[in-house]
Amino acid sequence: MSLRRSSAAALAALLALAVLLGTSADDGGQPIVARISKDTSTPTPLYTIAIKVGGVPLLLDLGGPMLWLANCPTPHRIIPCVSHDCDEVSTTYRPPGCPKPSLRGDGPCACPAYPRNPVDGRCRSDDATTITLAANTTDGQNPLLPVIFRAVGSCAPGELLESLPAGAAGVAGLSRLPLSLPTQFASLLKVANEFALCLPSGGDGVAVFGGGPFQLLAAPPVELAERLRENPLPLLKHPYNGGYYFGITGVAVNQQRVPTPDGVFDLDAGSGTGGAVFSTVTPYTALRWDIYWPLRNAFDVATSGIARADKVAQFDLCYQASALTVTRVGYAVASIELMLDGGRNWTLPGASSLVQVNEQTVCFAFVQISSSMPAAIDSPAVILGGHQMENNLLMFDLVKETFAFSGLLLGIRTTCSNFNFTMGSSY
CATH class of the missing domain: 2.40.70.10 (Acid Proteases)
Known part of the structure; x- marks a missing residue:
């Protein structure tokens, strides 16, 4: 590799790291924004959130205890049984009737987790792991800088994807439990432990994690x-x-x-x-x-x-x-x-x-x-x-x-599909 190409790659890596560190500074980071879509391909309408690297959708489960991803690669990172992260996993809700994990024959003790399909109620046991997520910071009006980070979640067998929207790779749980996405975002990105949720009736809606303003396009634009x-x-x-x-x-x-x-x-x-x-x-x-x-x-x-x-x-x-x-x-x-x-x-x-x-x-x-x-x-x-x-x-x-x-936004001549996802200026 040439010195110029090597330097360019190093600069890109430093910039990416700066973005991540910039959102997790001790003096507080910026909220992040994610797109929500309504899926009507299943017998019942459901919603997905684009928070996974590559824009892969995850089912949005407001009451879900944690994040899970089906078909984790082999090998994948495990979380040791004796660790703070595993202690947090153990406090998440284990649905009644969820099978206990099978014992590993060799290797380190892997922290168990209990991914559940919230649409049909099926539950399995699998490894707790870390999952790479991606989003953009926001000023409440537009997306700004990209940010990539790892959150604690669970692997899951592919069978749990049945009844989820087409293309969904897992579930994003937003509950009040310790490993929900809002709580992890607050800790990882040094933002407020709060979020705004605006579900669309069609097209795209929006979620903003970490506080701050929230503006929708209208005549004039309205801050809510x-x-x-x-x-x-x-x-x-x-x-x-x-x-x-x-x-x-x-x-x-x-x-x-x-x-x-x-x-x-x-x-x-x-x-x-x-x-x-x-x-x-x-x-x-x-x-x-x-x-x-x-x-x-x-x-x-x-x-x-x-x-x-x-x-x-x-x-x-x-x-x-x-x-x-x-x-x-x-x-x-x-x-x-x-x-x-x-x-x-x-x-x-x-x-x-x-x-x-x-x-x-x-x-x-x-x-x-x-x-x-x-x-x-x-x-x-x-x-x-x-x-x-x-x-x-x-x-x-x-x-x-x-x-x-807010009450129904149609009354003020706007909708949840009116968040401006055009990239804004970060300066």
Whole structure:
């Protein structure tokens, strides 16, 4: 190799190292941004995040305990059983029924991990390892400098990719547990342990890890993060998993409270049953039967003047699309309000309460919780699904244990697809 080529390669390596070190300085680094895509190739809509080197997508699992990658190369780096990283792995959630790891016949003791497919609930044991990730720093308006780093995760057998979006190489877990991506990013990159999540209804959405501003294209462009940070709501701690639970006191249709049994939404601090939890792997909000039927029947009455259609798939209440009027915030129907702890309401207009299942049919986008749903493993009362989260900016602060929500962005004439992914200036 010539001296010139060798010098150029060395300079490139130093620049790459400078980028990584620049984001992990003691005085704090810059947040990072990643693209989120909605995948409709599977029977249920799911979301992927481009955080792996080469832009390889990973399934986005908001309640997932950690990162896992299928089909690790052989050999791959293992994490010793006696190590700080293995201690952290051992604190992650091990799903019930997950098989114990087989003993190695030779070589060092490898730290075991328990990757789980959050779509179909299957779990396996495999090696804990480190996985190379890539993203860009951001000023909240554009991507800036590239950054590459290693995070602790798990290998997984290829069979766990079944039911995941086409091309997905594994799962990115964003939970509140020690090895979730937000917590690792905070430690590795010296940024705040918080993140913003904006799921798209189509096209691309965005996630920003590490705090800072958050701006979407609009007329004029709108900065959302500062206002949301001023009005947080408390997260509830589940005794057994790292999901994002929050308090609901009731539901309403057209501002009329729906009668439900006392305490029906409560999270039991001992057993972990009940409560409301966010889930990006549950496509439509799922409700326990004693909440679903009162809400469904109240919505049925409030929309009695709209022509009905035959039921479709899992949806119990459907309408003729031709009988509905479209507004800026979706179909013109009765709004649904989630009545939250602290006296605030999260309003779900037509874009959130209904889903178009074919050209002729629109359905009530809520379902009854089934025991076959992987997200129902700890028996929540409410699983707030992806459809109802779409085009809402959600912010989670893992240190303060709070969250904030924007409400449907269509109301301010923007969407989660309006983050400007054009590379910005780093100076």
